[in-house]
Amino acid sequence: MSPFLYSLFTHDCRPADGSDTIIKFADDTTVIGLISDNDETAYREEVDRLAEWCDTNNLLLNTKKTKELIVDYRRNADPHPPIYIKGTAVERVSSFKFLGVHISEDLIWMTNCSKLVKKAHQRLFFLRTLRKNHLSSDILVNFYRCTIESILTNCITVWYGNCSASDRKALQRVVKTAQRIAGAPLPAIKDIYRKRCLKRAGKIIKDPSYPSHGLFTLLPSGRRYRSLRTKTTRYRNSFFPTAVRLLNSAT
Incomplete structure (x- = not known):
């Protein structure tokens, strides 16, 4: 409250x-x-x-x-x-932490990703401890989803699209390590990003009062959305253009 x-x-x-x-x-x-x-x-x-x-x-x-x-x-x-x-x-x-996300003046997400990876590695210790105590794979996966994946994917629709390849690999290495410990398949960070983009876009489309609702405009065919014009790679990889591309590829 x-x-x-x-x-x-x-x-x-x-x-x-x-x-x-x-x-x-x-x-x-x-x-x-x-x-x-x-x-x-x-x-x-x-x-x-x-x-x-x-x-x-x-x-x-x-x-x-x-x-x-x-x-x-x-x-x-x-x-x-x-x-x-x-x-x-x-x-x-040059950077500061805003609601859990580290924002830099150049809008490069290296600092944010390194902080997330460091924090996730600390939680991997507890995941290993649970495995040593012979807990089931289901419990290990639930622990990972609650305490590690929640960290790696915090506000992921904001920053993941403009992450560097090295930052994405670092994030995914954490997932692979947790997967080996838990002994069960875990969703890739990239797949989670796409899923959440589609989910967020769906909510915006259903809410006409949302400030950016007008960015999702259907073409005359009524099946695909009008692509957003972008002049920079930074904007092209941001949430709204990416969400439109994912919606069109899903149709």
Whole structure:
């Protein structure tokens, strides 16, 4: 109930400009600003408004725990001046952990994958311990699905499409190791990714109120979906274009 109540009590904390977005979950609030033509006015004013809103509603905004991440692919990008909250500069980072996912400024998922693999390897120790105690293969598989696969596939529809080949191999090696320990076949990470993309796309298609519902448009034939135009490999491998391709290949 805590995340729901927080969102309910802070419903009036909304962005004033269309280029900004405020995401709230539990006691975590994130401000996202789309900067165009080097004009950061709307974004900086949004941060100031958020600080004022916190003061008005008796909420403490911890500047020391606040981080700023800039995603800028321009070759000759001008340096961005720091953000200040009540006279204190916000620390700028190259990556940070957001709801369990490590996001980097270049949107490369090497850090996220390495963290997941490291955490999964720690859980493999317990899987081996269970095997040494002669537990059945079914129990070992259930343990893997609950404690290891859940880690490897956390928010997989967000990051797996743009993972490097080496990162995908590292993730799959964990699965193969667990498979040898459990003595039973386990689903590949790639298959889980495809299945979850299709499941998520199906929910979006059934929900007309979803913000990205319009991206799934049927062709006049009514059988296939219109492909999304992509200019970069990063966008082409992201969730929505991938989901459309998977839906069309499934028909």
